[in-house]
Amino acid sequence: MKYIRIDKAQWAQGLAAAEKAYRLFGPVREGAMLNFAALAPGQAPDLDGLNTRMSARSVVYPQSEILFEYTVDPNDPDGNVLKEAPAPAKPAAAVGIRPCDAYSFLLVRRNFDAPDVKDVYWLRNYEATTFIGLACDHPGSTCFCTSAGCGPYSEQGLDVLLQDAGDAYLAKILTDKGAAFLAAAGWFTEAPADSEGCFSAGKEAAEAKITSTVETDRLAEIPQMALYDANFWEDIAFSCINCGTCTYLCPTCWCFDIQDEVRGKHGIRERNWDSCMFPLFTLHGSGHNPRGQKVQRVRQRFMHKLKYYVDKYGDGIQCVGCGRCIQYCPVNIDIRKVCQLMNRFGQDAACKVA
Amino acid sequence: MGVEPGRVHFSWISSAESTKFVDVVKKVTEAVRAVGPNQKFVKKELKVA
Amino acid sequence: MIAYTDKIRDIARRLLKDCRVETVIGFRNGSMPMMNEPCFIKNVDDVDHLIWDGNCGINLANYLTNRTDKIAVVAKGCDSRNIVTHIIENKIKREQLVIIGVPCKGMLDKRRIKAMAPGEVTRVVEDGESVRVCGAGFEKTYPRKDMLQANCAVCIHRNPVIYDELVADPVPEQQNVDRYEDVRAIEAMSAEEKWTYFENLLAPCIRCYACRNACPLCYCPTCFVDESTPQWVGKSQNPVDVRTFHFLRAYHCAGRCTDCGSCERACPMGINMRVFTKKLEKEAFEQWGWEAGLSLDQRPPLDTYRPDDPQDFMK
Numbered sequence: 222m223k224y225i226r227i228d229k230a231q232w233a234q235g236l237a238a239a240e241k242a243y244r245l246f247g248p249v250r251e252g253a254m255l256n257f258a259a260l261a262p263g264q265a266p267d268l269d270g271l272n273t274r275m276s277a278r279s280v281v282y283p284q285s286e287i288l289f290e291y292t293v294d295p296n297d298p299d300g301n302v303l304k305e306a307p308a309p310a311k312p313a314a315a316v317g318i319r320p321c322d323a324y325s326f327l328l329v330r331r332n333f334d335a336p337d338v339k340d341v342y343w344l345r346n347y348e349a350t351t352f353i354g355l356a357c358d359h360p361g362s363t364c365f366c367t368s369a370g371c372g373p374y375s376e377q378g379l380d381v382l383l384q385d386a387g388d389a390y391l392a393k394i395l396t397d398k399g400a401a402f403l404a405a406a407g408w409f410t411e412a413p414a415d416s417e418g419c420f421s422a423g424k425e426a427a428e429a430k431i432t433s434t435v436e437t438d439r440l441a442e443i444p445q446m447a448l449y450d451a452n453f454w455e456d457i458a459f460s461c462i463n464c465g466t467c468t469y470l471c472p473t474c475w476c477f478d479i480q481d482e483v484r485g486k487h488g489i490r491e492r493n494w495d496s497c498m499f500p501l502f503t504l505h506g507s508g509h510n511p512r513g514q515k516v517q518r519v520r521q522r523f524m525h526k527l528k529y530y531v532d533k534y535g536d537g538i539q540c541v542g543c544g545r546c547i548q549y550c551p552v553n554i555d556i557r558k559v560c561q562l563m564n565r566f567g568q569d570a571a572c573k574v575a
Numbered sequence: 576m577g578v579e580p581g582r583v584h585f586s587w588i589s590s591a592e593s594t595k596f597v598d599v600v601k602k603v604t605e606a607v608r609a610v611g612p613n614q615k616f617v618k619k620e621l622k623v624a
Numbered sequence: 625m626i627a628y629t630d631k632i633r634d635i636a637r638r639l640l641k642d643c644r645v646e647t648v649i650g651f652r653n654g655s656m657p658m659m660n661e662p663c664f665i666k667n668v669d670d671v672d673h674l675i676w677d678g679n680c681g682i683n684l685a686n687y688l689t690n691r692t693d694k695i696a697v698v699a700k701g702c703d704s705r706n707i708v709t710h711i712i713e714n715k716i717k718r719e720q721l722v723i724i725g726v727p728c729k730g731m732l733d734k735r736r737i738k739a740m741a742p743g744e745v746t747r748v749v750e751d752g753e754s755v756r757v758c759g760a761g762f763e764k765t766y767p768r769k770d771m772l773q774a775n776c777a778v779c780i781h782r783n784p785v786i787y788d789e790l791v792a793d794p795v796p797e798q799q800n801v802d803r804y805e806d807v808r809a810i811e812a813m814s815a816e817e818k819w820t821y822f823e824n825l826l827a828p829c830i831r832c833y834a835c836r837n838a839c840p841l842c843y844c845p846t847c848f849v850d851e852s853t854p855q856w857v858g859k860s861q862n863p864v865d866v867r868t869f870h871f872l873r874a875y876h877c878a879g880r881c882t883d884c885g886s887c888e889r890a891c892p893m894g895i896n897m898r899v900f901t902k903k904l905e906k907e908a909f910e911q912w913g914w915e916a917g918l919s920l921d922q923r924p925p926l927d928t929y930r931p932d933d934p935q936d937f938m939k
Contacts, residue, residue, distance in 0.1 A: 251828060253739045253894055271744060274893065275830070284830065285860035290623045306623040362746050363656070460662040462686070465832035466892040480859050482621055489621040493859045496832070501850045551834050551890035552682055553654035553661040576871055576900075577819030585938045599939070615819065618864045 224412035225392040225403055232390070233265055235406035236316070242405045243314040243351070246280045248273045257318070266317040268385070271361045272543060276472035277322040280315050281346040287491045288342060294486040313350040314402055321541040323352045323378035324371040325472035328539055332475050351402045354379040358427050363544030365433040365557060370537045373427035374420065384423050391416050435557050436564040437538055440531050443566050448528055449520070453562050458519035460552040465496035467546035467554070468522065473539050476502070497521050523559050578615065581606045628676040628726060631791040632698055635724050637671045639696045645722050649687050650674045650698040657748045658734035662687055674698070678750050681731035681773060683886040685840035688716045695721055700728035702884035704784035705917025706840040709880055712920065715843060725787030727795040730769070730776035731885070735894055737771055775885035775898060778803045785918050804906045806899060822867070828893040829866050835897055838890035841877050848872060874900035879908040879926045882917050
C-alpha cells in the first residue's frame with residue numbers, strides 16, 4: 222500500500238490544481254451547519270467539524286435531477302426529440318467524505334446497479350466520482366458505524382483515505398482513481414515508513430471512542446412476518462410526525478419520484494428524492510393507499526433497512542451508523558432502540574421501547 | 576413577503592357597480608403593467624444542464 | 625421539574641386507575657440530550673415513563689387530531705391554546721379530554737445550546753434557574769432564561785388557558801414583552817430586501833415537511849403540496865416551489881397560530897420559519913385584537929364577519 226504525505230501548507234494549492242480536472246465537493250459551512258456541497262472555486266473543504274448535516278449522497282444522487290428535456294412543438298427542429306441531460310464534462314471528487322458516507326454508496330449501489338437493471342444516471346455520477354475520505358479521529362456520540370459494517374477508518378468505497386496528522390495529512394492510496402486524483406493535485410511526497418503504523422494506531426484509537434452500537438445478529442433468522450406483526454410498532458410509531466428528516470438525511474435511502482414539468486410545449490423530466498414517510502409515496506391512482514397509516518409507514522422504513530434488505534442481500538443492514546436520523550429526528554425516534562427491539566424479538570419477555 | 580407593491584389590489588365592488596368595476600380593472604391593469612412581468616413566482620424555463 | 629413529573633404521574637395514575645381515560649399522552653425520556661419523545665400510556669404500570677422538563681417543546685395537541693378515545697393530555701400554555709383551537713375546529717371534543725395543565729417556564733433552545741457549545745453536547749442538566757451543558761472536555765453553566773427557545777422568550781401565555789388538572793400553581797406571566805421586534809425589522813425592509821431575506825432564509829430547506837407535520841394546525845387530510853390531481857406545486861428543489869410551500873402554509877395558519885415554536889424546533893436544517901407565522905399573528909392581534917386559542921366561546925376572526933372589520937387595504 223502506498224502512502225503520501227500532504228503538508229497542510231500545500232493543501233489549498235493542491236486543491237486548486239485538482240480543481241482544473243475535477244468538480245470538487247466537500248463539507249461546507251452554511252450558517253451554523255456543515256453541509257456536503259459543491260466547493261466554490263478556491264474554497265477549502267471544512268474538515269474540522271463532525272459529520273455534515275446532509276450526507277454526501279447528493280454528490281452522486283442530487284435531490285432534484287433533470288433527466289431529459291423535450292418539446293412537442295412541430296416547428297422546433299428538436300420537436301419530439303428527447304434530449305438527455307449531458308454528462309458533466311469533468312469528473313467529480315468528494316474531498317473529506319467520511320468513511321460511513323463512502324460506504325453508503327456500496328449499499329445503495331445494490332439498488333441502482335442490479336444485475337438486470339442499471340440506473341444510468343446514478344451509475345454515471347458514481348463512476349465519475351473519486352472519493353477522498355477523511356478518517357474520523359473524533360467520532361460522535363451517536364456514531365455506531367463499527368456495528369453497522371464500517372468504521373471510522375473503513376476503506377470501503379473510498380479511493381484515498383486521509384488521516385489528519387497535525388501539520389499534514391497522511392494519504393493512503395486505495396485505488397488507481399485515488400492515485401490519479403493525488404497526481405492531479407500534485408501531491409507526490411512519499412510518506413514516512415511508519416505510516417501504516419499511524420493508520421492502525423489511529424484506527425484502534427478511533428474505534429475505541431465509539432460508544433454506540435446496534436445489535437443485528439438475529440435479524441436474519443427471525444421470520445419476516447413475525448417482525449411485521451410485532452407488538453412494538455404502535456409504540457415506536459406514536460410520536461412520529463411523518464416528516465422526511467430521517468429519510469432525507471440518511472445516506473442509504475434511495476427512493477425517488479419521477480415528475481414531468483411542462484410549460485407550453487416544452488417540458489423536462491426530473492427525479493426528486495421521495496420518502497416512504499409521506500402518505501403520497503404509496504398513494505395509488507385509484508385513491509387506495511396500501512400504507513395509509515402512520516404505523517405502516519414507520520414499520521416500512523425500519524423493516525426495509527433492518528430486515529428486507531438483510532434478507533435480500535445477505536450482507537448486513539441498510540444503514541452505515543452515521544447517526545444523523547438519531548440526531549435530527551424532531552421527536553427522537555432512535556434507530557438503535559428500534560433495531561434492538563427487532564433483534565431481540567421473541568427473546569425479551571416484555572417488549573417495551575422505553 | 577417581497578412581492579412588488581402595486582401588484583396586489585383589493586376592492587369591494589357590488590354586482591350593481593359596473594362603472595366602478597371598469598374603473599378598478601383599468602387602474603389595476605395600469606398599475607400591474609407599470610410593475611412589469613411577474614418573475615418571482617414564475618419558474619424559469621427548465622433545461623437540461 | 626421533578627415535582628412536575630411526580631404530579632403528572634400521580635394524575636395519570638389516578639385517571640387510568642379510575643378508568644376516566646383510556647390513554648394518557650405525554651412525554652418520556654429521550655435518548656438524546658434536550659430531546660423527549662411524545663408517548664402514550666395506556667397501562668397504570670407504565671405511568672412512571674412520563675416525565676417533564678425543559679425539553680418538552682413538541683406540541684402535543686398535534687397528537688389529538690381526529691382521535692375518538694378518551695384521552696388525558698399533558699399541556700403547557702401553547703399546547704392548551706392549540707387544544708382550544710382543535711376543539712373550535714372540531715378536531716377533538718372537549719368531553720373526550722382531560723387536560724393536565726403544566727404552568728410552563730419555557731423550553732430550552734436545543735439548537736442554540738448546541739451551536740454555542742465548543743463540542744458535541746452529551747448532557748444538559750436543568751438546575752433551577754440555571755442550565756449546565758456538558759460534553760467531551762467542557763462543562764458550562766448558563767442562566768436558564770437566556771437559553772429559552774425564541775418563542776418562549778417572548779411568550780405571554782405560559783399558563784394553560786384550559787385545563788382539568790394543574791400540576792403546580794400558575795407561574796407569573798412575563799410582562800412588558802416586545803413580541804414583534806423581529807417582525808418589525810422585516811417590515812422595515814424594502815420589497816427587494818424582503819425578497820432576498822426570505823430567499824436566504826429558505827435556501828437550506830429540503831422539503832422534509834417537518835415544520836408542517838409538527839404543527840397542530842396542519843391537519844388537512846391532503847396538504848396542498850401533496851395534491852396530485854391536479855398538482856399545484858412542483859416537487860423539486862426549485863426555489864419557486866419551496867417558497868410557495870412556506871408562504872402558503874403560513875397563510876393557512878393565519879389567526880390560528882399560537883407561536884408554540886414546534887415548526888422551528890422540528891426543522892432539521894435550522895430554518896426560522898416562525899417569521900412568517902409571527903407576522904400573521906401580529907396582524908391578527910393588531911387588526912382584530914385576536915390571540916388564537918384563548919377562549920372556547922369566540923370564533924376566530926377569519927371565520928366571522930363584523931361590520932367594523934378593518935378594511936383600510938380595500939380600495
